[in-house]
Amino acid sequence: MSRIVGTLVCFTLIAVAGYPAIADERRSEQHAKFAADFWNYLDGKFDKWEAIGELPSSVPAPHVSGESKTYANPAALKNLKDPGYGSIFVVEHLQDGKSIGLTACFRAKAGIDVKQNDWYWLYYLPAGEAVKTSADKAAFDKPGFVTFEDDGRLWVFNLNNPNLADFLSVGELTKQVIRPGVGPSAMTLKSDEMETILGYLAAKPGFVTAIEDGRVWVLKEGSDAAKEFLASGEPAKQVIRPGVGPLGTTLKSDDAATIAAYRYAKPGFQAAVDGDGRVWVFPADSDAWKEYVASGEPAAHVTKIGVGPNRETLKTRDAGVIEAYLVAQPGYVTKIIDGRLWVVRVDSADLKEFAASHDLAKHVTKIGAGPLGMTIKSPDSETIDSYMRNFR
Structure with a gap:
């Protein structure tokens, strides 16, 4: 095992053991140091490795x-279908033949990250600045996008954005688009152009998802339609x-x-609409969802009329699921305990303590101030206020 590979294994073990994350930083100092060291290892070396057709589908990126x-x-x-530990892939992203970024994917050691099958990835700009990694703590990042909070506003960029390097160097753009109140928690969004925000x-x-003439294409990841769209454009069959x-x-x-499914999807939940226009919601990967996909409407179920995002009727199999679905919001961990709602940002330093005990030694409580009139509890008032802006 090379020195850099050994360093990564050690770093990741420390991270899994609970290296403290600071809520307003993307990564710890040790994490940032590894990203820089790994770039130094890759730079001038990866392009001498063997080129392959594409990144194996089993590798998250x-x-x-x-x-x-x-x-x-x-x-x-040694095994492109099922790469073993110590495997590294580098994807060089190109535009007009020039490098605009680089994704490095490394499989470290068993047990490092079960959710990603022990893979760790980093996205670099051509000069070696680490923009985003799979271990970053950023509440409002989305697939293919990186975000930066600045005084209550949220800068958003797609990873191959040509203006990202300028923003990272000065923290601002000379030319920018601002859309007040349209972001998560009703934050103002800022970027280089409107299409980036959309x-x-x-x-x-x-x-x-893809933007085309101001309209949004939505296709299930991994589906034949998505593959067709990415390869050749619009699928023959389409619904508007x-x-x-x-x-x-x-x-x-x-x-x-x-x-x-796209319209009603929420973090941790799957959704579907039946022939009568009612929305079924289920915890993601639950037996109830699998049963619904395989057999349709369960014989025993719960119905709540007019409580959906646009006053739709919501249905599910098990009690408590609809309430949990309604309070779920991107960027936050939410949990209803004894009728009270706990809210913690996904990048909060308090999340580890809360995940272990479903409680916090230090917290703020606001009686009846949460969605559905619930009492809401959180590490601080700022988190509650930010979260509740999703419901205004």
Whole structure:
């Protein structure tokens, strides 16, 4: 095992053991140091590795559109279908033949990150600045996008944005677009152009999204329709739903079910719309969701009329799911305990303590101030205020 590989394994073990994360920083000092060291290891070396057709589908990586070239180290070449530990892939992202960024994916050691099958990825700019990694703490990042909070406003950029390097160097852009109140927690969004903001608002985990003439294409990630779209453009079959997308945009997809699933998707939940227009919601990967997909409407279920995001009727199999669905919001961990709602930002330093005990030694309580009239509890008032702006 090379020195840099050994360093990464040690770093990741420390991170899993609970290296303290600071809520307003993307990564710890040790994490940032590793990113710099790993770039120094890759720079001038990866392009001498063997080039392969594309990144194996089993390797998690950020979504970066456009032309690319993929390299694999000797360890990865031993089994491209199921790369072993020590494998490194580097995807060089190109525009007009020039490098605009680089994704490095490394499989460190068993148990490092079960959710990603022990893979760790980093996205670098051509000069070596680490923009985003799979271990970053950033509440409002989305697939293919990186975000930066600045005095209550949120800067958003897609990873291959040509203005990202300038922003990182000075923290501002001479030319910028501002859209007040349209972001998560009603934050003002800022970026280089309106299409970037719309692309950010449209992005959701589990879906391929694209902006075309002001309309938003939505396709299930990994589906044949998504592969067709990425390869050759619009699928032959398409469904259009005017005015139901972000900022009142038109949504387009290969079928109505995909649009419905996209519209009602929330962190940790799957959704579907039945023939009567009622919205079914289930915890993601739950037996109830699998049962619904396989067999349709369960015989025993819970119905709540007019409580959906747009006063839709919500249905599910098990009690408590609808309430949990309604309070879920991107960027926050939410949990209802004894009728009270706990809210913690996903990048909060308090999250580890809360995940272990479902309580915090130090917290703020606001009686009846949460959604559905619930008492809301959180590490601080600022988190509660930010979270509740999603419901105004």
